[in-house]
Amino acid sequence: MKLQLVNLLLFSDKRKNFLLLLAEGPRDIDGILDLLQVSRISLLPHIKKLKEEGLIVQNGEVYSLSIIGDILVKKARSLLDVASTFEENDFFWSNRKLDSIPFHLLKRMGDLKGSQLLEPELTHGLDLFPELINHFIVSSKVMLLFSYFNPHIPSFSLELAKRDIQVQLIFSRDSFDRFSGDFRNTGEKILAKKNASLFVYAGDPLEIPALIAISESALLLGFFNKNGRFEGQHLLNFEPRALSWGKELFEYYMERSEKVCSMDCSDRSSDGRKAFNDL
Template sequence: MKLQLVNLLLFSEKRKNLLLLLAEGPRNIDEILDLLQISRISLLPQIKKLKEEGLIVQKEDVYYLSIIGDILVKKARPLLDAASMFEDNDYFWSHRKLDSIPFHLLKRIGDLKKSQLIEPGLAQGFDIFPELVNRFIGSSKVMLLFSYFHPQIPSFSLKFAEKGFNIQLLLSKDSFDRFAGDFRYAGERILMNENASIFVYSGSPLEIPALIAISENALFFGFFNKKGKFEGQYLLSFEPSSLAWGRELFEYYVGRSEKVCSMDYPDSGSDSQRTLQNLK
C-alpha cells in the first residue's frame, strides 16, 4: 500500500528537509548530502519513496520537485514553519497569550521562525533598552509599541526622535497616561519632531502584545503570559519574513489607534497647541 502524501511530507524529518531544500531549487546528490549533513545510505531510501509517489524527479544526478511536489510543499510550508517555530521554544509559546494577534497574521505566525528567545539576566530585570539601542543603531526608521510602561520609554524614544529617526511610538492608554503625567516634557519634545509620531490604543492593554520594536534589520517581540503578566522574555529576529510580519502587525494596531497631537490627549485643544509652540 502506498504511503499517504501527508505522511511523506510530515512524518520524516529527512524527507521534510529534502523537500524544503529542493523547494529552493534543483540540487545534485553531493549538494544535498552536504547541505543536509546526512549520509548517502540514509538518504537514498527517502529519495526512492519520494520518487515513487511522484513528488521529486531525477534527471541524471540532479533532483528537483515535480509539479505535484512543488504544490504540496508550498501548501505545507506555513504548517512546517509554524511547527518548527513552536518546537524551538515550546514552553515559551505554550504559555503566551496569542489572542491579541489578528487571525490573518496568526495563520502566518511561522514567519517568526528562527527567532531567538532572549531572557534578561537577574541584574537586567525587564531592561531591554540597551539591547534595543545596540540593535537599532544605523536604522533610519523605528516602530515601537508598548502596552506596559517602563520609565526608560520616554528617554529612549526621545533619543531616536532627536537623532532624526523616523519613529512611530504606539502606547496603550494606561502607558500614555503615565507618560503624559510623569514625563510630559519628553513627550512634548518628541512631538516637536516632524519625523516622530505618537499613537494611543484606547482598548485594553491585553488586546495588544506587551511590546513590539522594529528597526530596518531587527524585530523584538514580547507577549503577555496567559495570566496577563509580562515576564520579561522576548523574541529577537533578523529574518526578512519576521520583519515583514512584525511591520504588518504594528500597522494593524496603528490603524486601530488615535494619533496624538499633544500630551494633553484626548483633550488636545488650543492650550495644548500653544504649549507646543512655546516649547519650539
C-alpha cells in the same frame, strides 16, 4: 492530500529535509548528500518512495521536484515553519496570551521562525535590552508599541527622535497616562520633532502585545502571559519576513489608535488629532 503523501512529506526527517532542499532548486546527488550529511545508501530508499509517488523527478544524477511535489512541499513548508516557530520556544509560546494577534497574522506565525528568546537579567529588570538600543539607534525608521510602562521609554524615544530617526510610537491608554503625567516635558519634546508621531490605543492593554519594536534590521516582541502579566521575556528576530510580519502587526494597531499632537497644535480639529493635554 492522501494520508500516504502526508506521511511521505512529514514523517521522516530525511525525506522532509531532502524535499525542502529540492524546493530551492534541482540538485545533483553528491551535492545533496553533502548538504544533508547523510550516506547514499540511507537516502536511496527514500528517493525510491518519492519517485514512485511522483513527487520528484530524476534526470541522470540530478533530482528536482515534480509539479505536484512543488505544490505539496510549498504547502507543507508553511506548516513546518509554524511548527518550528512554536518548537523553538515551546514553553514561552504555550504560556503567552496570543489573542492579541489578529487572525490573519496568527496564520503566518511561521514567519517568526528562528526567533531568539531574551530573558531579563535580575539585576537589570527595568533596563531596556541592549539589543533594542543597539539595533534601533542606527536605523532611519523605528516603530514602537508599549502596553506596559518602562521608565526608560521616554528618554529612549526622545533620543531616537533627536537623531532624526522617523519614530512612530503607540502607547496603551494606561501606559500613556503614566507617560503624559510623569514625563510630560519629555513627551512634549518628542512631539515637537517633525520626525516623531505618537498614538494612543484606547482599548484594553491586554488586547495588544506588551511590546512591538521594529527597526530596519530587527524585530523585538513581548507578550503578556495567560494571567495578563508581562514577565519581561522578549523574542528577537532579524529575518526579513519576520520584520514584515512585525510591521503588519504594528500597523494593525496604529490604524486602531488615536493620534496625539503637542499642547499648542492649532490644526488638531482638522485631522482628528488630540492635543497632549486632551487625552
